[in-house]
Amino acid sequence: xxxxxxxxxxxATAVILVPGTASASPRATTTQPCGxxxxxxxxxxxxxxxxxxxxxxxxxDCQVVTGPAQVxxxxxxxxxxxxxxxxxxxxxxxxxxxxxxxxxxxxxxxxGGAVTSSSTSFSTHVNREPWNAGxxxxxxxxxxxxxxxxxxxxYDHHAEFSYQGIFDATxxxxxxxxxxxxxxxxxxxxxxxxxxxxxxxxxxxxxVHGCG
Numbered sequence: 001x002x003x004x005x006x007x008x009x010x011x012a013t014a015v016i017l018v019p020g021t022a023s024a025s026p027r028a029t030t031t032q033p034c035g036x037x038x039x040x041x042x043x044x045x046x047x048x049x050x051x052x053x054x055x056x057x058x059x060x061d062c063q064v065v066t067g068p069a070q071v072x073x074x075x076x077x078x079x080x081x082x083x084x085x086x087x088x089x090x091x092x093x094x095x096x097x098x099x100x101x102x103x104x105x106x107x108x109x110x111x112g113g114a115v116t117s118s119s120t121s122f123s124t125h126v127n128r129e130p131w132n133a134g135x136x137x138x139x140x141x142x143x144x145x146x147x148x149x150x151x152x153x154x155y156d157h158h159a160e161f162s163y164q165g166i167f168d169a170t171x172x173x174x175x176x177x178x179x180x181x182x183x184x185x186x187x188x189x190x191x192x193x194x195x196x197x198x199x200x201x202x203x204x205x206x207x208v209h210g211c212g
Contacts, residue, residue, distance in 0.1 A: 034062035034201040043211045045085055045190035046071050051212020058205045074212055087192045087211050089178045090125075094204025100135050100161035101125040102178035104142075106190075108153055114186040115146045118153040122180075126161060133165035135176075146184075153184045175199035182211075 043052045051074050055067040090101040101124065108118040122142050126135035138160040146153035157180045164171030177197040184190050192211030 032062070032203045034058055034203065037064070037198045037201050038195060039064070039198075039207050040193075040195045041209050042191065042193050043069060043209070045192060045211050049074055051086070051210050053208065053210035053212075056207045056209075058201055058203055060203065062201075062203060072212075085182055085184065085190050085192070085211065087180050087182060087194065088209060089180055089194050089196060090208045091176055091178075091196055091198070092206040092208065094202060096206075097127050098125060099127050099163070100159075100176045100178065102140075102157060102159045102180055104155070104157045104180050104182060106155050106182045106184060108146075108184040108190075110186050110188055112149075112186075114149040114151060115153045115184055116149055118146050118155075118184055120145065120155040120157075120182070122157045122159075124159050124161075129165045135161050135163050135165075135174075138162050151186050155182045155184075157181075173200055 039056050041054055043054065046052050050071050052069050052071055054069045057065045059065040085106045087104045088101065091099050093099050102122065104120060104122045106118065106120040109116050120142055122140065124137050124140055126137060128134040140159040142155060142157045144155040159178045161176045162171060163174035168174060179195045181193040182190060194209045196207055
């Protein structure tokens, strides 16, 4: 069983778009700045009542540290007559605070190996600071789906976040882009593909994404 599960879990990849360290931040910080990065992950939705999660962090010398994909229990377990798939993409700073996040919920009904109906919804989260500062949602969109019987239904969710506050008064330094794709198949399986693009990063930042 452990070998089968290990084969099903697709290890996420992390790609540094601009290697090495970046120029100094507009405001001095206690952590080392790194260049722009793109982190990606591809996870299969596990059996009902469970979820798959993975953590990817920025370690020493701006190296990307990819953690293992882990299956965890979810509070509610139910049959997939109308299966609901929940995803999350959360970007944490070095202090464990969620700076920006994208959450999705997708539901499908199947018959005869095809998706007969599907729907989706999404939400975002940002960390705000006093005096109306901090992270803000710049744009958030959702596209895709299936109108009639389809082999699969695909939903794409996109959200962009900017920051203006204590650590950067200009609003030009930090920018996080989250993308989540959910593919709902007619055989009642699903996969979640997630990406986060970061304009500037720091050692200790941590991306947590999951599907279930």
